[in-house]
Amino acid sequence: MSFDALMVLSFGGPEGPDDVRPFLENVTRGRGVPPERLDEVAEHYLHFGGVSPLNRLNQDIIAAVEAELKRWGIDMPVYFGNRNWHPLVEDTVARMAADGVHRALVLATSAYGGYSACRQYDEDIVRARTAFGDGAPDLVKLRQFFDHPLFVEAAADAVRGAYDELPPNTRDAARLVFTAHSIPTAADAAAGPAEGDGHRYSRQVAEASRLVAEAVGVPEFDVVWQSRSGPPQVPWLEPDIVDHLETVRAGGARAVVVCPIGFVSDHLEVIWDLDTEARQRAGELGMAFTRTATVGPDPRFAELVVELVREHTEGLPARKCSSLPAAGCTVNGEPCATGCCAPVRPRSS
Numbered sequence: 001m002s003f004d005a006l007m008v009l010s011f012g013g014p015e016g017p018d019d020v021r022p023f024l025e026n027v028t029r030g031r032g033v034p035p036e037r038l039d040e041v042a043e044h045y046l047h048f049g050g051v052s053p054l055n056r057l058n059q060d061i062i063a064a065v066e067a068e069l070k071r072w073g074i075d076m077p078v079y080f081g082n083r084n085w086h087p088l089v090e091d092t093v094a095r096m097a098a099d100g101v102h103r104a105l106v107l108a109t110s111a112y113g114g115y116s117a118c119r120q121y122d123e124d125i126v127r128a129r130t131a132f133g134d135g136a137p138d139l140v141k142l143r144q145f146f147d148h149p150l151f152v153e154a155a156a157d158a159v160r161g162a163y164d165e166l167p168p169n170t171r172d173a174a175r176l177v178f179t180a181h182s183i184p185t186a187a188d189a190a191a192g193p194a195e196g197d198g199h200r201y202s203r204q205v206a207e208a209s210r211l212v213a214e215a216v217g218v219p220e221f222d223v224v225w226q227s228r229s230g231p232p233q234v235p236w237l238e239p240d241i242v243d244h245l246e247t248v249r250a251g252g253a254r255a256v257v258v259c260p261i262g263f264v265s266d267h268l269e270v271i272w273d274l275d276t277e278a279r280q281r282a283g284e285l286g287m288a289f290t291r292t293a294t295v296g297p298d299p300r301f302a303e304l305v306v307e308l309v310r311e312h313t314e315g316l317p318a319r320k321c322s323s324l325p326a327a328g329c330t331v332n333g334e335p336c337a338t339g340c341c342a343p344v345r346p347r348s349s
């Protein structure tokens with residue numbers, strides 16, 4: 001099938017101190033995130049001058065994908081739109097329509113299923129198309145890629161690189177720990193098709209972690225969570241990385257290699273929650289700490305994106321390393337299966 005364009009659809013992040021509050025309001029509208037948590041997160045952004053690294057990193061990804069498309073002789077402009085900050089997906093879809101785009105592919109910058117990682121990007125697509133009205137371009141979302149060999153290989157190389165950074169005398173006693181964004185346990189239970197048994201997000205994260213550890217040849221590792229939000233009485237996936245470091249130390253480790261397998265880019269939750277908080281906790285516990293690079297800047301990430309594009313334009317077979325479903329390919333934001341990854345709204349208190 002032919003497509004006129006590719007849109008990279010991401011989360012968005014503030015570009016300066018004055019953006020931080022309105023950005024956070026956009027992210028958390030109607031989601032029951034307590035104001036104290038918002039104050040805390042605003043501080044994290046302000047610590048970096050109110051600028052999230054995410055937008056620039058996405059621009060870098062776009063430049064690499066443009067070059068890779070060109071290398072394959074694929075003539076496809078790449079657009080950029082976000083859920084929560086400028087350029088907002090609504091504006092991008094309007095610009096695409098004005099440029100004469102009738103049908104486009106969409107890369108959501110998350111490898112996984114689940115409401116926040118997949119279905120919410122479908123909602124963004126619906127919102128943007130509805131805002132434009134008649135004549136909005138058709139938008140076909142690329143599938144989840146957590147077990148694509150290029151994703152796994154790029155992450156595995158990053159893990160190898162992180163081991164090399166550890167003081168040599170700690171390497172043999174280092175523990176490999178994978179992290180992904182925590183979500184409410186109810187959201188994880190609802191992840192996947194309505195008819196399925198849920199937990200699509202946590203299972204895919206565990207599977208990606210297993211594949212990467214296997215590629216590196218590390219037999220024992222942990223999968224934990226980070227960046228919990230929401231009110232304390234609502235259960236989220238646990239343990240948290242910072243708490244988990246104590247368990248790692250108690251197990252006799254002298255160093256920890258943390259791989260943020262849940263993310264494509266070194267965005268704020270990676271550089272704050274891992275490089276600042278987790279690193280500090282590891283130091284207090286007397287452990288060496290290294291955090292692996294995310295895969296976004298690796299040339300294999302752009303190769304992966306172009307492979308996903310070619311699955312649609314050339315019928316290229318989907319390469320996968322696991323037997324877990326890689327769903328999330330949707331048309332105009334319709335769920336990929338009945339009730340797939342339906343939102344679990346927090347009960348308002």
Ligand SMILES: CC1=C(CCC(=O)O)c2cc3nc(cc4[nH]c(cc5[nH]c(cc1n2)c(C)c5CCC(=O)O)c(CCC(=O)O)c4C)C(CCC(=O)O)=C3C
Pocket residue numbers: 011012013014024027028031033037038041052053054109110116117181182183184227228229230262263266267268269
């Ligand atoms: C699964 C998942 C991903 C991975 C998939 C993907 O990448 O899409 C992800 C990515 C990201 N999350 C990000 C930032 C934030 N997430 C928040 C809040 C939340 N995240 C959630 C889940 C996820 N989040 C959830 C269930 C909430 C609770 C509120 C709600 O139900 O929506 C909040 C509110 C404050 C708080 O932390 O409480 C912020 C600021 C940024 C940008 C960082 C930057 O600016 O550099 C990125 C890439």
Ligand SMILES: [Fe+2]
Pocket residue numbers: 181
């Ligand atoms: Fe988040």
